[in-house]
Amino acid sequence: MRILDRYLLRSVLVPLGYCLAAFTMLYVIFDLFNNLLDFIEGKTPLFEVFLFYVMLLPSVLWIIAPVSLLLALLYALWQLARANELTALRACGLGFGRIMRPLLAVSFMATLVVGLVNETIGPWSGYWTSQFVQLQRKRGALSVNIVSPLPYKNDWAHRVWMITEFNKQTYELHDVTVHQQRADGSDEVKYQAPRGYWLDGRWWFTEVVIQRYQPNGYLAGPAESPVLHREMSEFTETPDDFINEIKPPEYLSSLEILHYLRTHNQLSDKAIAERLTDLHSRLAMPWICFIISLVAIPFGAQAGQRRGGALMGIIGALLMFFGFYILVNVGVALVTSKASAFSALWPSVLVTRTLHRPTAAPVRSKLHVIFVGLSRFTAVPVIVSAPRKSATVGVARKPVPARSVMSTEVPVVPEVGVMESMVGAGFVTVKPSVSRA
Numbered sequence: 099m100r101i102l103d104r105y106l107l108r109s110v111l112v113p114l115g116y117c118l119a120a121f122t123m124l125y126v127i128f129d130l131f132n133n134l135l136d137f138i139e140g141k142t143p144l145f146e147v148f149l150f151y152v153m154l155l156p157s158v159l160w161i162i163a164p165v166s167l168l169l170a171l172l173y174a175l176w177q178l179a180r181a182n183e184l185t186a187l188r189a190c191g192l193g194f195g196r197i198m199r200p201l202l203a204v205s206f207m208a209t210l211v212v213g214l215v216n217e218t219i220g221p222w223s224g225y226w227t228s229q230f231v232q233l234q235r236k237r238g239a240l241s242v243n244i245v246s247p248l249p250y251k252n253d254w255a256h257r258v259w260m261i262t263e264f265n266k267q268t269y270e271l272h273d274v275t276v277h278q279q280r281a282d283g284s285d286e287v288k289y290q291a292p293r294g295y296w297l298d299g300r301w302w303f304t305e306v307v308i309q310r311y312q313p314n315g316y317l318a319g320p321a322e323s324p325v326l327h328r329e330m331s332e333f334t335e336t337p338d339d340f341i342n343e344i345k346p347p348e349y350l351s352s353l354e355i356l357h358y359l360r361t362h363n364q365l366s367d368k369a370i371a372e373r374l375t376d377l378h379s380r381l382a383m384p385w386i387c388f389i390i391s392l393v394a395i396p397f398g399a400q401a402g403q404r405r406g407g408a409l410m411g412i413i414g415a416l417l418m419f420f421g422f423y424i425l426v427n428v429g430v431a432l433v434t435s436k437a438s439a440f441s442a443l444w445p446s447v448l449v450t451r452t453l454h455r456p457t458a459a460p461v462r463s464k465l466h467v468i469f470v471g472l473s474r475f476t477a478v479p480v481i482v483s484a485p486r487k488s489a490t491v492g493v494a495r496k497p498v499p500a501r502s503v504m505s506t507e508v509p510v511v512p513e514v515g516v517m518e519s520m521v522g523a524g525f526v527t528v529k530p531s532v533s534r535a
Contacts (some may be wrong), residue, residue, distance in 0.1 A: 102187075106200040110174040114204070117166035125158060126151050133231055140234030150230055157224030160212050164386040167208055168394050168416075171201060175398025184399060198395055205391030213384035217351050225349040229266075243267040250343050253363045255334055256281065266344075269296040269337040274303070276333070285311045289330070296337050301330040347372065352380040386422065393418045 243266045250259040262273035271294035278287040291303035306328045310318040355377045
C-alpha cells in the first residue's frame, strides 16, 4: 500500500505546489498595486520590497492555503475519476475511506502547519509589514517607532504604568511613573524615573525616586534618595506587553490574547467579547484546510463520472468555500449582538461540512443492473428479468457459479460487500445480457 499512498500523495502535492505558487503571486501582485505609491514616495530599495513580501507571506498563509488545497484536491480527484482509477481501486476491494486517507492526511498536516504559523511568526510578520508600510509613508520619521503617551494597567499584578514616551524599536522609556497598588486599589509605592531601558531581561531605571504610602493614602515618610541605576526586579512586565497593548487585535496570537485577558480583568463586556472573538478566530481558522478536504473529496470524486462534472464540481466546491466565509462574517456580527464568541465562530466550521450532501448516482436511460447483497455468505445478485426500461433483481439462495448468473460483459464478482460498496458509490454499472444458464 505504500506505492498507492505515494501515488496519491504525488497526485495532490504537485498541483498543490502549483496552486500555492499561483495564488501567492496573485496576492503579491494585488498588494504591490496597493502599496506601490508608498514604495515610490519612500524610495524603498528593491531588496527591501522583496524582503517585505517574504515577511508578508506567513501572515496570509491562512488565506492562501485553503483555496490552494481546495483546487488541488478537486484537480487530483478529477484526474483519478476521469481515468477510472478510483473505480479500479474500489474493484480491488479498497474502501473509499482507505483511498482518501493520504488526501485527508495532507489536509490535516496543512491544518497543523497553518495553526503553527498563526501562533508563531504569523502575527509578528503581519505587524512588522504594517509598520514597514507606515515607515515608507513617513520615511525617516521617528514618530513611527515612538508611542506617546502609553498608559498600561496590569490588573493581575496591581500595577499602573504611565509612560510619556515609549520606543518600540529600542524599548526605551522616557518620563515613566509606576504605581504599585494594594488589592483595594490604593497606592502602596510610587516609582518615578526620567528614563528606563530593557537589559538582560529586566527593566532598569535611572535616577529613580521611590515614594511609599500608608493604607490611608498618606505619605509613609519622605521619598528615598534617587538611585543612579536600579534594577527593577519586582516588575514582571516586558516590552512585549507594552507592544501588545498598542497592537491591533489581528496581530495577536491566541496566547497573547489570553495573557491580555488575564492582565486586564476589568475590561468592559464589549471589549471582552471582541478579544474572545479574535481568540476563537485564531483557533478556528486553521481548520478550514481540513474542512475544505471534506468538501472537495465528494465533489472531486463525482466530477469525472459525467460530462461537465469537473466544472460543476469546482463551482459547487467554490460556493461552499465562499459560503464558509459568509458564515464567519455572520458569526462575527453575532458577537456584537452579545452572542458568545464560541457560538458565533465555531458553527461556521462545523456547519460547512453538514451543508454538503453528495448527490446520488445519476439515473440513466440505459438499463443498469443493481447489485444488492441480502446475505453476506450465500447471496449473489441474480437477474430475473431484464425488460427494456426496467429490471427486476433477484437473489440466489445458494452459491451459484458466476458464469451461470452474470452477464457476459461482467467479470467474476468479488465478495458481496465489495460490490455493494462499489455500486453504492455509483462506480459500477452493468448492462444486462442473456444468461448462459
